[in-house]
Amino acid sequence: AQSVTQLGSHVxxxxxxxxxxxxxxxxxxxxxxxxxxxYPNQGLQLLLKYTTGATLVKGINGFEAEFKKSExxxxxxxxxxxxxxxxxxxxxxxxxxxxxxxxxxTELSVKP
Amino acid sequence: GAGVxxxxxxxxxxxxxxxxxRCDPISGHTAxxxxxxxxxxxxxxxxxxxxxxxxxxxxxxxxxxxxxxxGGSVSTLTIQRTQxxxxxVYLCASSLGGQGHYNEQFFGPGTRLTVL
Numbered sequence: 702a703q704s705v706t707q708l709g710s711h712v713x714x715x716x717x718x719x720x721x722x723x724x725x726x727x728x729x730x731x732x733x734x735x736x737x738x739x740y741p742n743q744g745l746q747l748l749l750k751y752t753t754g755a756t757l758v759k760g761i762n763g764f765e766a767e768f769k770k771s772e773x774x775x776x777x778x779x780x781x782x783x784x785x786x787x788x789x790x791x792x793x794x795x796x797x798x799x800x801x802x803x804x805x806x807t808e809l810s811v812k813p
Numbered sequence: 814g815a816g817v818x819x820x821x822x823x824x825x826x827x828x829x830x831x832x833x834x835r836c837d838p839i840s841g842h843t844a845x846x847x848x849x850x851x852x853x854x855x856x857x858x859x860x861x862x863x864x865x866x867x868x869x870x871x872x873x874x875x876x877x878x879x880x881x882x883x884g885g886s887v888s889t890l891t892i893q894r895t896q897x898x899x900x901x902v903y904l905c906a907s908s909l910g911g912q913g914h915y916n917e918q919f920f921g922p923g924t925r926l927t928v929l
Binding site: 733737742743744745746747750752791793795798799800801802803804805806 | 817844846848855856857858861863869872904906908910915917918919920921922923
């Protein structure tokens with residue numbers, strides 16, 4: 702069975718600083734991995750995904766993530782945080798039935 | 814084009830009442846999913862429809878929960894005899910579906926259910 706663990710339920714960074722949101726997964730098959738963002742009172746929006754191929758994937762809004770099989774990780778990064786990045790971020794893996802298994806989420810705060 | 818829409822956006826009900834939540838998927842999407850987002854449980858899968866196949870109901874938490882999808886399009890999630898622990902945001906998603914590969918799921922804005 703697949704599972705996802707996000708380290709840190711809340712992360713706070715200063716505007717312009719590096720953003721690093723951690724995600725580790727467990728999967729018995731090659732995983733499809735995703736990062737979603739949820740702004741207040743809105744639905745989930747896909748930031749980026751890894752399916753096959755290049756392990757460094759780039760998404761919207763300057764975010765990227767690297768799939769590291771040896772570490773079973775898929776951490777999300779952005780070189781320079783912007784105030785508009787404040788939101789909740791969810792890492793997810795899709796299981797063989799096509800259902801998304803989510804981590805508990807990380808709330809990102811950006812300080813001016 | 815239009816995204817996934819859900820109605821109502823907010824629903825307040827009394828314990829013991831039945832509620833119906835509606836989801837309109839993106840036109841042409843054959844797969845439809847319901848998820849629940851609550852403080853204690855995070856985001857969890859409820860039910861999945863793919864075309865005319867029997868739905869995957871493995872995530873429904875109790876027999877008070879049911880869902881149907883009429884004509885392969887609109888879906889209704891019904892919760893009977895609501896309990897306070899049913900309070901959550903109910904999210905619907907749709908995708909192109911298909912077997913053997915993953916298609917991106919597009920999410921609606923959710924219905925916030927509050928059971929008093």
